Every structure is written in C-alpha cells, then in structure tokens.
Amino acid sequence: MEPVHESLPVDVRVPFHSLQAVRAFLGYNQIQYNVMIMDVQDLLDDEQREMVKYRSFPRSTDDFVYTTYHDLNSINSFIDMLVAENSNLVSKIVIGQSYENRPLNVLKFSTGANRPGIWIDTGIHSREWVTQASGIWFAKKIVTDYGRDPVLTDILSNYDIFLEIVTNPDGFAYTHSNDRMWRKTRKPNSGSSCVGVDPNRNWDAGFGGAGSSSNPCTETYRGPSAHSEPEVKAIVDFVKSHGKLKAFVSIHNYSQMLLYPYGYTSTPAMDQAELHELARRAVTALQSLYSTRYTYGSIITTIYQASGGTIDWTYNQGIKYSYTFELRDTGRYGFLLPADQIVPTAEETWLALMAIMEHTRNNPY
Amino acid sequence: MKTFCSVWLLLSVVELSPAPPASQEPPLACRGAADPAPPQPETAEDMASTGDLEPTHYPARRAAQVALHYLNTHHGSPFRVFGLQQVHKASAEDVEAGGRKYKLDFSVTDWASGSAGPALRCSADVLFPRTERHSAPDVKLRCEALQQINRTAQEEEAFYQKHITPDSAVSARDIPDSYGNMSEEMQPFWRLARVAASFIMLRESSENTEFNMAQVASVTQQESSEEQLMLEFVVLLHDLPSQEIVQWKLLASWSPDRGVRVLQTEWQPRCPHATKPPN
Numbered sequence: 001m002e003p004v005h006e007s008l009p010v011d012v013r014v015p016f017h018s019l020q021a022v023r024a025f026l027g028y029n030q031i032q033y034n035v036m037i038m039d040v041q042d043l044l045d046d047e048q049r050e051m052v053k054y055r056s057f058p059r060s061t062d063d064f065v066y067t068t069y070h071d072l073n074s075i076n077s078f079i080d081m082l083v084a085e086n087s088n089l090v091s092k093i094v095i096g097q098s099y100e101n102r103p104l105n106v107l108k109f110s111t112g113a114n115r116p117g118i119w120i121d122t123g124i125h126s127r128e129w130v131t132q133a134s135g136i137w138f139a140k141k142i143v144t145d146y147g148r149d150p151v152l153t154d155i156l157s158n159y160d161i162f163l164e165i166v167t168n169p170d171g172f173a174y175t176h177s178n179d180r181m182w183r184k185t186r187k188p189n190s191g192s193s194c195v196g197v198d199p200n201r202n203w204d205a206g207f208g209g210a211g212s213s214s215n216p217c218t219e220t221y222r223g224p225s226a227h228s229e230p231e232v233k234a235i236v237d238f239v240k241s242h243g244k245l246k247a248f249v250s251i252h253n254y255s256q257m258l259l260y261p262y263g264y265t266s267t268p269a270m271d272q273a274e275l276h277e278l279a280r281r282a283v284t285a286l287q288s289l290y291s292t293r294y295t296y297g298s299i300i301t302t303i304y305q306a307s308g309g310t311i312d313w314t315y316n317q318g319i320k321y322s323y324t325f326e327l328r329d330t331g332r333y334g335f336l337l338p339a340d341q342i343v344p345t346a347e348e349t350w351l352a353l354m355a356i357m358e359h360t361r362n363n364p365y
Numbered sequence: 366m367k368t369f370c371s372v373w374l375l376l377s378v379v380e381l382s383p384a385p386p387a388s389q390e391p392p393l394a395c396r397g398a399a400d401p402a403p404p405q406p407e408t409a410e411d412m413a414s415t416g417d418l419e420p421t422h423y424p425a426r427r428a429a430q431v432a433l434h435y436l437n438t439h440h441g442s443p444f445r446v447f448g449l450q451q452v453h454k455a456s457a458e459d460v461e462a463g464g465r466k467y468k469l470d471f472s473v474t475d476w477a478s479g480s481a482g483p484a485l486r487c488s489a490d491v492l493f494p495r496t497e498r499h500s501a502p503d504v505k506l507r508c509e510a511l512q513q514i515n516r517t518a519q520e521e522e523a524f525y526q527k528h529i530t531p532d533s534a535v536s537a538r539d540i541p542d543s544y545g546n547m548s549e550e551m552q553p554f555w556r557l558a559r560v561a562a563s564f565i566m567l568r569e570s571s572e573n574t575e576f577n578m579a580q581v582a583s584v585t586q587q588e589s590s591e592e593q594l595m596l597e598f599v600v601l602l603h604d605l606p607s608q609e610i611v612q613w614k615l616l617a618s619w620s621p622d623r624g625v626r627v628l629q630t631e632w633q634p635r636c637p638h639a640t641k642p643p644n
Contacts, residue, residue: 016534016535016536017527017528017530017532017533017534017535018532019532019534020531020532020534021531021532068544069543069544129543175543176543180543180580181579181580181601181610183608198608213607218607218609219607219608219609219610220607220608255605293450293451295421295422296421297419297421297422301419301422301423302421302422302423303423303605304423304605304606330448330449331448331449331577331603332448332476332577333541333545334577334579334603335579335603336541336542336543336544336545336579336580337545338541338544338545338546338547339544339545339546341545
C-alpha cells in the first residue's frame, strides 16, 4: 500500500533506541504526530500469552506440551487426564489440603495390592519450577514405559510408585501470580507480618537445630513446630499409614547434586557406604546422557547444614533409600532455567531415579 | 503491597547506610514482631576443616565461587562471563591475623561461548578475614591463557558503537523472564549485569555464603558519560546457604577500553514475606 500523498497519514513503528531521535526530527520539522500505540511489544506479549493459553488446553497427555512451564490448573488437568487414560495403572490420591485449601494430589502407579512403595516428590519449594515440570514428564514416562521397558515393568510388578508433582501448591500459585522467587508455604505466621514456612525445614528430624531459622521473615524459617505445615503433615501421615515405603526421593533445584542424609548432623548415616555407592551409580547413569556434571554426598558435607529436612526424617523412619536431588543448573540461570532444558533435565534425572528404584527392588528389606 | 514497599523504600533511602548487612536480614520495615535472628551461630560450618578439602564439597566450592567473582570483575564483559566448571584441588589453613586462606586449583568456562568454549585452568588464594564486622575476602588469581581470549573484541566494539549513541535508551525488565527466556538482544546486558553484580557478590562473600545472580530485575540506560556506557541495574542475588534473595540497585559503566566499573551500589529492601503492611 502506498501512503505517498501529503494529505495521507503514515504509520511509523519506531524502535525504542530511535525514539528520541525520531521525536526530535518530527519536532524540528514541525510534523504533527500522535502516538497510536505506546508499546507494540506489550501487544505482542499479550497475543503470545493468548496463543499459549489456547495451546495449554490439550485433549490428552500426548497433546500436552512438556517443553514449557505450566501453571497449577494445567498440571491438575494433566493429572486427571493421565489417570483417565491409564486407569488400570494410575490413580489419584488426595493426601490432604494445603493451607489455602488446595488438594494435595498424589499419583499412584500400581499393578497390584499391598505392595511396598517408592515415593517421589517435586515442587516442595515452589520457585524450583524445573522440578514440577520434570515431575510431569516422569508421570508420562512411567505410563509410556510400563509394559515396554523390562526394568520398570519389573519394578512395578513388585512396588507401587507414588508421585506428588506439586507438593506446595499454594507457593506454586504464588510464583505465578505474585512472586516468581517464592519458596515457602503461604501460611501466615502469628505475631509477624511475614508469611510462610520452609517446608524443607519443618520435619521432625533435628527440628529447631542449626541449619534452619527461627525468624518467620527468612527463607529457611522452620515453622512454629515440627509438621506444623499441612503440606508436610499430609506426607508424614501418608508415610506412617502406608508403613511400607522403601525409597523416598525429594526433588529440588538448583546445584546439580544427589544428596543423602544427614543434613542436621555430621554423624554419618548408618547406611552411608551403601547410600554413597548407590549415589555414585545413579550419578554415573545421569551423566551418561548429556554429560551433566553432578556432585554427590551427604547433605551436611556437600551443600550446607540443614535441620528439619525431609529425607532426614524419612531415613529415621526406616526408609533406607532416602535421597534429595538438586537438579540443573549450577547457578547460571538457577531457578529461571530455560524451558528448553526441562526435557533434557527430566531425561537425565530419570536415569538416576531408575538406578535408585532398581537397587531398591533388588535389595528388599 | 507494592505501594507499601515503595513507601518504605523511600524512607530507607533517606537514611541510607553505605554497607548493607552481610547477613541479609530483612529490613526492619518488613519484619513483624522483633525476632532477633542469630547472626552467625556456632555451626558445623564454622568448624569447617583445614588441610586438604574435598573439591566437590561446599567449603572448597564457596571459595572457588569467590575467585570466580573476582575473575569476572577483572575480565568480564558483555561477551564474556566465567562460570565454575570444576574444582580439582583445594586446601585451607588458618592464618595468623585470624582468617582462613584457601588454596584452589579449578577450571572455568566462558558462558558466552556456550558448549564450544574451552575450559581454562586457574589457581587462586582466597583469604576470608575474621573480623568483627564483615570485610571482603582477598583474592589472588592466576588463569592460564587469559590474554589469548580476545576473540570478542569485534563484538564488543559493535555493541559499544550501537549503544553509545545519544539516542540509545535501552530499558527492560525481568531478564530472563519467569520462564527462563532471554532475547538475543538482551544477552550482553545480562552479562554486563552479571559482571557488575560480581563486584557486589565478591564484596559480600564469606565462608558462609554462596552467591549467584538469580535475575536482572531491570536495566535502564543512563546518559553516557566520558564515553562510557552507563547502565543502572536492579539485580536479584541468590545466596545458597540462607536461600535468601537479595536485591541490589547499581550503577555501572562499561567501554571496551575501560571494562566494567561499578560506581554506586544500593541494597534494596524487599518485602516478599509480608501480606499486608504491619500497622
């Protein structure tokens, strides 16, 4: 279209760094103008958001986009779809409610009754988005590989797998709506304007000791008492009533580490040698895929002292194979891991998980 | 809540102190009931070992990270930021003046060259002083073949010329965004922020911290001065042991000749934990 006539208006899109120059030019030449759109990028962003919204209403878990980060509604839809598509293998258990009354959903993968179990949780710290995203991928991986991969099929013939993808849903919702860097739960603290408890300092293992904070305004606030957070209490109750969990894996990011107890004390765990050797094998498996460098060791020696942590409690309950992962990366993007790393991260982590699960299966106790 | 935070920011800016607490205690404005958190409790961390250190464990890693911050303040640019690849050997000894000196042998990679880049071998002495008030660690660093990396000179010059013009007025927020996205155009600014943030991270580091830059909250280009690009950044730093996010505003200059300089820094209180203003 040719706007070449003096009386016809011309629309000009001005890149930001030319703004001053263009304004100056127009002013100097006394050319009248008005601003139709302040920021074209805003419009493009809105459009992009709309498009993504449409995309994230998949009709099946085969439609679901694993290479992007999802919000809580999307993940809960995924969970329901997965169960509907694989009702012989997968069921959903609601183990409790969060502080803000969101359901605490756990996927149960089971091929028979009264089996011992293996537990995996992701997203206990809400800002660690690659973990929930990986949890989604693990869920799909299990249903895909069952009946195809002999090792996984054999594991599922003897053990149930429990997977809690969004272990801290209130915090997760908050990272989408308000603060991408939110870590804790969203329970208010009496006597303080500060909200939230660190759910990985709230367990009854060395509770209250060094390696957690008594200040509600800090990220590692332990809470008023052990298991004070409903998100934590729900898992505690589940573990106790199940009574036969044999492996427990809690997944975080970032640092690229595979850790075993303890975090609250430097006394080595009774099974340290075996846990260390299994960690070595799991990390070797992980590294075989994309050469991602992982460190492994006890929490207190490898990353920092931490009291009231999840796997210290589960280990003390007798769940020998208790591990914590810190996924990618090592600080370059940290919590804001680019979405194109979700699937590679999940793929390599799965190899380590399989090593742990396989060892559990081969070493019943 | 945002209004509340900016109101309190105004008040705290008025009575600005030059150095923020190295313990990242949330500001009084954001705290609820007074709850004196123990500054540096006697923990196993304080009893960290001397002698040979396990290279993959945190005492060696934290010291190496400090050396990295130092390396980036001296050699970082919009097209070069170093990250730790691996610690090969580490040892620590207590020194007479009351501090601990770490000797490190480690490798670094340049994030800007992606997976194509070679690893550089470095050695460093990192001294953490033991003083009443926090003071910055002292670093002596040697890296092989550092001078030979000059392949970025052209990119730096092009970037400089593009943005030193009077009508360049770069302004952006949330780099990367919540999903880890960062445009090509923003990459050099992210790297500049990371280098500038290294000055702060270096200064604030101790044996009990491990800093990374979590996000660039904003970048706003200022009027160029003395042929230097002038950029105001707000950065979010993440400390691993405390898990705290610490916000800093800083003014940095850069040119290919003079490198990165940090002219002003200001710790900015965040009020992430409060739902409503304490009344």
